Amino acid sequence: MTEIHVPPLLDGVEPVQSVRTPIRMEYTFTPGVAAQTYLREFGNKKILGNVSPVDGAILVPPRGADPRHGVLCEEFVEMPHTGHVGSYCVTNVPIPGRELDLPYISAWIFLDGADVGFLNLVAECPPEECRIGMRVEAVWKPDEEIATTAENILYWKPSGGPDIPFEEAGVRSWHARKKGGSNA
Amino acid sequence: MESNERLSAPLVLEYPFTRTTGPVIGAFMTGLRERIVLGIKRQDGSVLVPPTEYDPETSQPLTEMVEVGQTGEVVTWTWVQEPRDQSPWDSPHALAMIKLDGADTPLLHAVLVDDPTLLNTGDRVRIKWREETEGHIKDIEGFLPIGEEND
Numbered sequence: 001m002t003e004i005h006v007p008p009l010l011d012g013v014e015p016v017q018s019v020r021t022p023i024r025m026e027y028t029f030t031p032g033v034a035a036q037t038y039l040r041e042f043g044n045k046k047i048l049g050n051v052s053p054v055d056g057a058i059l060v061p062p063r064g065a066d067p068r069h070g071v072l073c074e075e076f077v078e079m080p081h082t083g084h085v086g087s088y089c090v091t092n093v094p095i096p097g098r099e100l101d102l103p104y105i106s107a108w109i110f111l112d113g114a115d116v117g118f119l120n121l122v123a124e125c126p127p128e129e130c131r132i133g134m135r136v137e138a139v140w141k142p143d144e145e146i147a148t149t150a151e152n153i154l155y156w157k158p159s160g161g162p163d164i165p166f167e168e169a170g171v172r173s174w175h176a177r178k179k180g181g182s183n184a
Numbered sequence: 185m186e187s188n189e190r191l192s193a194p195l196v197l198e199y200p201f202t203r204t205t206g207p208v209i210g211a212f213m214t215g216l217r218e219r220i221v222l223g224i225k226r227q228d229g230s231v232l233v234p235p236t237e238y239d240p241e242t243s244q245p246l247t248e249m250v251e252v253g254q255t256g257e258v259v260t261w262t263w264v265q266e267p268r269d270q271s272p273w274d275s276p277h278a279l280a281m282i283k284l285d286g287a288d289t290p291l292l293h294a295v296l297v298d299d300p301t302l303l304n305t306g307d308r309v310r311i312k313w314r315e316e317t318e319g320h321i322k323d324i325e326g327f328l329p330i331g332e333e334n335d
Contacts, residue, residue, distance in 0.1 A: 002207070002245045002247055003247060004207045004208060004211055004247050004249060005247055005248050005249060006211050006214075006215075006222065006249045007220070007222070007249065007250065007251045009218060009220060009251070010211065010214055010215060010218060010220075010222075013214060013217075013218060014214075015210050015211065015214050016205060016210050016211075016213035016214045016217060016319035017204060017205055017210055018202050018203060018204050018205060019202070019203055019205055019209075019213060019319070019320055019321075020200075020201070020202050020320070021201045021202070021203050022198070022199065022200045022201060023198070023199050023201065024196065024197070024198040024199075024270055025196070025197045025198075026194065026195070026196050026197075026269070027194070027195040027196075027197070028192055028193070028194060028195070029192065029193050029194070029195040030190065030191070030192045031191055036190070036191050039191055040191070096200045097198065097199075097200060148191055149193070
């Protein structure tokens with residue numbers, strides 16, 4: 001490392017090596033049409049997806065557009081509350097501000113019939129038993145706590161039944177079917 | 185649930201970062217803790233405050249840190265009438281570019297005056313240090329117009 005020359009006054013004093021720079025941003029989040037529609041039905045314990053007008057791909061959660069083709073998605077479809085783990089990560093190191101018991105599992109959940117996944121927690125499952133292709137089902141908050149919020153589903157738990165074969169789990173089948181659009 | 189009402193909710197994004205400073209910003213922060221301000225010399229002898237590890241024009245590594253003055257000149261400024269919750273300052277203040285004596289570039293900080301009519305571009309100001317310094321830019325509480333403060 002390049003040597004830095006400082007005035008004699010700083011010779012021998014303990015150098016500062018880090019600074020705290022917390023950042024905090026406060027927004028008012030106003031969802032657009034697709035997210036409004038999704039959240040309202042989520043408040044009725046229904047999960048909606050968007051149907052791509054190009055190839056019928058089902059995108060969950062709905063964003064109002066198919067980002068592969070840059071086209072509007074105006075058709076919604078109700079999704080089942082079951083799916084599988086497309087990929088996952090076990091977190092063993094605490095993160096400031098995340099007060100989850102360690103270790104916890106974050107996973108890409110692919111609902112049955114959906115062509116994309118979303119990130120969520122998997123619980124009621126020892127980390128060593130979690131696997132790609134494992135079937136899961138939603139665990140909802142108690143009905144009296146359900147609202148128009150993304151927090152309605154507490155986590156996903158193993159639902160039993162045969163795994164999705166590895167080659168078809170997550171986006172693997174998507175790529176196999178060449179539905180991922182051109183990413184050459 | 186009222187279905188025609190537009191949904192809206194507060195959203196807070198917060199990261200509790202601790203950054204490693206590297207040798208130059210580290211020395212700058214060390215200086216603040218010791219109540220001095222350091223700049224760094226470029227090849228042409230001009231002094232950058234705050235200091236950077238590399239020359240912004242030639243990308244040469246810079247190594248020669250020098251002390252600059254604790255007084256300077258307001259180069260330009262704007263008035264903050266209503267500080268936001270996250271602002272380091274609670275009361276109305278100026279945010280100013282302040283060129284310290286001995287420096288060739290200005291530093292962004294607050295000038296602590298009660299009213300925008302009390303400040304003009306070109307005014308002379310001096311550092312007001314916090315009572316306890318720790319090696320952070322907040323060790324400087326702000327700048328005060330010279331001749332108007334009594335502490």
